[in-house]
Amino acid sequence: MKKFYAIIHLLVLLLAAGSLVQAQIVLPDLSPFSTITQKIGFNEVRIEYSRPSVRGRVIxxxxxxxxxxxxxxxxxxxxxxxxxxxxxxxxxxxxxxxxAIYTIPGKEEWTIIFNRDAWLWGNFAYNEGSDAIRIKVKPQQLKEQVETFTIDFANVCSSCAEVELKWDYTKVSFRISSSIDDKVMEDIKKFTTNPEGRIAGEYYLSAKYYLDTDRDLKQAMEWIDKALKLAPGAYWMTHTKAEIYAKMGNYREAIETAQLSIKEAREKNDEDYVRINEMEIAKWKAVKKEIK
Known part of the structure; x- marks a missing residue:
């Protein structure tokens, strides 16, 4: 009988212990973890941080x-x-x-620090000797309050962005960029000097890059003509040819080429490119009129 009661007592204890485990309360983090990622050129930049809130405090x-x-x-x-x-x-x-991204906030100026000791808890063991870079930036006053601390990417271009830190009524930002030119120019050179690699898309991309980066427009025109010869009716390529003409200052040819791009786009039911060309034509006609 004693053995029976001992077993019952043990079972009661086990059930009680299980109830205690199940009764553990888990609360959400007051400063939730967040991750943001942005492609910058051929680079990928990821920022991980926790997001405290104002909650009525002076920050x-x-x-x-x-x-x-x-x-x-x-x-x-x-x-x-x-x-x-x-x-x-x-x-x-x-x-x-x-x-690790540390900061030293100030009324008139902030210091933003990029530190090699990235795996510390907070700033308790921060070591200035591990700093990779320190920069100075000016804080900006926001009109509307940002309740929860926010880091995000703004003013993003193909190879750059602004990283913004915003909390309460304050914002600071810094510019990041990644070099793409050397890599792209190397690829263009490899393609254009390879007699076996005659691909319309590659000629088009080479011409587009020369156009977008204000390089040799005659060379860009030569490549876009080769692209169109290999892919006749490619209205997006015809549009780029019109843009090259416009950048050369030849607005008559630019308008005529854009009109051809409209015709080709309509044949493929691409109304977006029709509208893009129409807007460009209106702009070039206005410039052409001013020149006269």
Whole structure:
């Protein structure tokens, strides 16, 4: 009988322990973790950070003191991962790797720090000797409050972007860019000097890059003509040819070529390109009229 009661007692204890485990309360994080990623040229930039909220507090100057290191978020240090060399503010180079982003907020000026010790909790063990880059930026006053600390990418172009840090009524930002020109020019050279690689799309991309980067327009025209010879009726290529004419200052040819692009686009039921060409024609006609 004693053995029976001992077994019952043990079962009761086990059930009670199980109930305690099940009764554990899990609360959401007050500063949720977030990740943002942006393609910059051929580079991929990822930022991981935690997002505290204002919750009625005075942020800069009190919760986040001026002139002291801040983790740029909450919990672990904010991290930036880059796969290829990245340029900061058009002058400072960061090699591929992972960096902690620390800041020193100030009323008139902020210091933004890229530190090689990326896996620290907050800024408690921050070591200035591990800094890769320090830059100075001016804070901007926001008209509307940002309740939850936010980092995002703005003003994104094919090879650049602004990284913005916003919280409460304050915003700071810095420019990041990734070199694409050397790689693209190397690829263009390989293609255009290879007699076996005559592909319409490659001629088109070569011409488009020369157009977009203000290079030799005569060479761009030669390549777009070769592309169209290999792919007649490719209205997007015809449109690029019109753009090259316009950049050369030959608006009559630009308008005529854009009109051809409209005809080709309509045959393929692409009304978007019809509208694009129509807008360009209106713009070029206005410029042509001013020149006269």
């Amino acid at each position: 800069f100057g009190e919760l986040v003191p001026y002139n002291k290191i801040w983790r740029s978020g909450a919990n672990q240090s904010t991290k930036m991962f880059i796969r290829e060399e990245l340029t900061i503010q058009d002058q400072y180079k960061l090699v591929p790797g992972t960096y």
